[in-house]
Amino acid sequence: MSESALQTALAYHHAWTGHDFDQAMTYIADDIVCLAPAGRLDGAAAFRGFMEPFSRILLRAELLGAFGDDTSAVLFYDTDTVPVPGAPGAECLTVRDGRIVELRIVFDRVPFEAARRAQAQASTAER
Amino acid sequence: MSESALQTALAYHHAWTGHDFDQAMTYIADDIVCLAPAGRLDGAAAFRGFMEPFSRILLRAELLGAFGDDTSAVLFYDTDTVPVPGAPGAECLTVRDGRIVELRIVFDRVPFEAARRAQAQASTAER
Numbered sequence: 001m002s003e004s005a006l007q008t009a010l011a012y013h014h015a016w017t018g019h020d021f022d023q024a025m026t027y028i029a030d031d032i033v034c035l036a037p038a039g040r041l042d043g044a045a046a047f048r049g050f051m052e053p054f055s056r057i058l059l060r061a062e063l064l065g066a067f068g069d070d071t072s073a074v075l076f077y078d079t080d081t082v083p084v085p086g087a088p089g090a091e092c093l094t095v096r097d098g099r100i101v102e103l104r105i106v107f108d109r110v111p112f113e114a115a116r117r118a119q120a121q122a123s124t125a126e127r
Numbered sequence: 128m129s130e131s132a133l134q135t136a137l138a139y140h141h142a143w144t145g146h147d148f149d150q151a152m153t154y155i156a157d158d159i160v161c162l163a164p165a166g167r168l169d170g171a172a173a174f175r176g177f178m179e180p181f182s183r184i185l186l187r188a189e190l191l192g193a194f195g196d197d198t199s200a201v202l203f204y205d206t207d208t209v210p211v212p213g214a215p216g217a218e219c220l221t222v223r224d225g226r227i228v229e230l231r232i233v234f235d236r237v238p239f240e241a242a243r244r245a246q247a248q249a250s251t252a253e254r
Contacts, residue, residue, distance in 0.1 A: 035215075037235040037237065064219050064231065065199055065200075065201040065219040066201075067194030067195060067196070067200075067201055068194060069194070072192055073192075073194075074192040074193075074194055074201045074202075074203045074217070075201075076201045076217055076218075076219040076231065076233070088162075088231060088233045089233060090201070090203060090217030090219070090233050091203075092191050092192040092203040092217070104191065104203065104215060106203075106215045106216060106217050106233055106234060106235060107233060107235065108164040108233060108234065108235055108236050108237075109235050109236070109237045110164065110235075110236045110237060110240065113237065
């Protein structure tokens with residue numbers, strides 16, 4: 001395949017931020033290894049179980065930096081999500097034959113955990 | 128200045144991960160804007176107050192991705208630190224005249240907060 005890693009990474013990025021996760025998964029290798037803040041995820045199903053819920057709460061995505069070469073790419077973006085506005089993230093992706101075989105993702109879980117706690121408290125108060 | 132943004136970003140990275148923060152600061156603009164997980168920092172002094180303490184607890188840094196063009200660069204790296212092993216981070220840097228004028232940094236604060244709580248509990252238990 002002649003597409004560069006950056007092209008594959010961008011195609012994946014535009015698909016999931018465009019809320020088309022079926023399309024996003026066409027760029028994911030069956031045996032993808034994803035290294036996320038909460039730990040390692042093995043395989044496309046585990047990866048989808050992690051990223052698709054995030055794509056559902058996405059309100060806005062802005063790509064701030066996107067670079068790469070034939071085999072790897074780095075994306076840096078900002079997002080607004082339903083629970084957390086202004087949640088930046090970055091990915092370091094390795095691509096083989098047009099599919100992402102490794103994806104390291106980094107973001108700050110602190111505001112998401114704070115939003116979850118606030119939501120849990122609000123639910124308790126409603127009872 | 129003819130140096131690319133990536134060269135400046137890498138020179139900064141190698142200086143701070145090499146524990147030479149005086150050298151690292153030669154690549155930082157006086158009016159740098161740093162967008163970090165805890166919020167915005169304005170100016171070189173505030174930036175140094177944030178990053179230099181982190182450089183002191185650094186045990187290992189490994190650059191996983193580094194790309195850029197004339198004006199901006201993205202770095203993705205893994206680190207081991209005294210309180211937290213395996214703490215990846217990413218930076219999106221804007222460079223003007225050989226100095227970094229904007230630096231967005233993303234990392235997960237959760238393991239650092241957990242280490243701080245464990246340390247505080249250990250200190251209390253010792254009393």
